[in-house]
Amino acid sequence: MQNEYKVQLKNITKHFGGVKALTDVTLQIKKGEIHALIGENGAGKSTLMKILSGAYQKDSGQIFIDGREVKITSPKEAKDLGVAVIYQEFMLAPDLTVAENIFIDKLVDAGMFINWKTLKVKAKEQLLKLGFNDIDPSAKVGTLSVAYQQVVEICKCLTRNAEVLVLDEPTAVLTFSEIEKLFSIIRQLKSEGVSIVYISHRLEEIFQLSDNITVLKDGTYVDTVPTSSISKEELVSMMVGREIMQLFPSRQVKISDEILRVENLNAGKLVKNVSFSVKAGEVVGFSGLVGAGRTETMRAIFGADSIDSGKVIYFGKEVRFKSPKDAIGNGFGLLPEDRKKQGLLLEQSIRNNTTLASMHKIKNKFDIINHRKEKEYVKNLLADINTKYGSSEDNANSLSGGNQQKIALAKWLSADCKCIVFDEPTRGVDVGAKTEIYKIINNLAEQGVGVIMISSEMTELIGMCDRVIIMRQGMIAGEVDKSELNENNLIKFAMGV
């Protein structure tokens, strides 16, 4: 019997210790379709995909490929069955070349001598097929942009004859022009009969791209629907099980005096003649492509990178923060963009993470920490921002992405900043947690804090900011006021048209 489904996961159940991660979850993917898998953080999407890719073992349930029941007990078996997963963190060796990475598993089988020339030619062919003739097969992967690294990762999967490709939040680190390119690759693969599972928090993308949508919630299966039959609002309420009142909460603020003024700042290669200002109570957005110099500008002001020239005027006085310690001591905070690499101590307790930047509040002059006071302090602070956690002694990595981000935010809330930079504050965070993070930002603004918000999501900048400054190639390309904020204006400046 011909089976219309390429992959069927039926009644999958998975426990971690006493916690049920998946209960009776079913996912059926047709040949050559783009199937979106959505749900809030912690809904079980990643766990389900890890079972499909052999990284985890299911407790019960069945997996069918081409209608035949299969057992997948290791990533290698999944690979042999034609299942490939591209995770948010790429599995690439940065010091090897593009060609070596694409054919990394073949390097092992190739025996003693490898014909580097054919390897490069084959890699080039594969890249050309996807329309990327500008990637050099002999370039080291570490030197490529994130978007190109992703292309390499996709090529790697394709050379292994992947028939099922799982993409986990592939656009989280891409700019919109890169996203368009990725979408055309995905559509091309679809036309070649590859089945694609597409995981994303960005609903616009799902509506643009997918044929069918499966919704998971709290480790259970909600429904599978054709994309054309459902509206965005309906989808969101399926995901959260409640109506979202308003994605962007409003705030009541009197914007007052200027607290930060930057004049002709130059730092490294990516910050050229940058000037801007921030007032108390204001939320100023920074838009632009990845690599436009937004993060670098803020890091230089924060003292994490050095400033070549220019003036920073903070509360009326010219300053130059020598180090993050110096900046924080003066009430200037920065929430880094990558919470796993720069923001959190994943293997340390929630408590330790929360008070890391404000330890002076919970210790005496002999450096001795008052544990009781600290627990109380952490409990109150995390309750204020509605963080869900088991015990404050649990490690930070036991939390979902949204709650991890709240811990990272809490660290800065407790540091009493007067001006604070949020670098991609909602990246990889689900809809419900996003709104809560916006509320936290609004709260700060209402208390008279000057907020700088770097974001690649334009809807978020439009919904949240009083003003948006657009950077391009290290320079300020333009500024758009709240009244004129729309996607068109932002794109125009960012692309330089």
Added chain:
Amino acid sequence: MTKENRISKIKDILINNNTYFILLLMFIISSFLSDTFLTSMNLRNIALQQSGPILVAIGMLFVVLTGGIDLSVGSIMAVGASVAAILIRDGMNFIPAILIAMCVGMMFGIFTGFMVAYGKFQGFVASLATMTIARGTAFVFTNGTPIKLADGTLNNIVKKEFMFPIIIIAAIIVIIFALVQKFTGWGRIVIAIGSNSTAVQLAGIRTKHYLLSVYAISGILSALAGVFIAARASTGSATVGMGQELDAIAACVIGGASLAGGKGFVVKTVAGAFVLALIGNIMNLMAVPSYPQDIIKGFIIIAAVLLQIVTNKSEKTV
């Protein structure tokens, strides 16, 4: 409480304290294998013998917690032993002599720490350099000949009539550092650096100062440990502490520390040091020749570390 809960609780206790159980097990096995093991004479010898090595292991632990490693501890022990011996031979009272030896040890530690914190050297490389420099210095100081000390000077700190000062000092240092790790901001930041030094730096903490401090402490404790060894032999020699860095690292690992940093405990590290000590002790009592001893010791270390890995794995899935 359900039965399932109770079992998982017992499992947790076993996992969290596995170093202590290994030590207990070694203790029980040893007492069966040899009649002399449980004599007060033998136990006292173990305590005297280990007073130095546990200090080295604690110093190593704090370096390891930051994600570094200190290979120079054995050589700094030799420097400590030599400096104290020379000063005492030349007529100095043993107490200031010990303090000066500790200061010299600290300078070597700071030297390594400076390379790591400010020169961006890897701990392995920086301390490898310090290791040879310190060993060479010890040989230069002593001219390569052991310095014999008169009775009633340095060996006072190992005498019964003074209640074995080195055991008391070592115990106090263990308690202090166990408390420091648990209750001070310093202890917490040291672990935090090993978990994610970028995050710590971006949280406004001067990671360099902390890196410098752990190597300095390692230097101080190593020099003191060297003095202890010299006191037991009444002789200061430049060959003290050969290979001690490996025992110290092994003690940390048996005590559950991660060489990647961010995980490790003072008291468990001390237990780890005693596990190693018991291995040596019981084989001596059973008259196993010294070369096979090393082989057996190596395998027991592997077994202990394997146990750590296995239990850590089950910890993660809970």
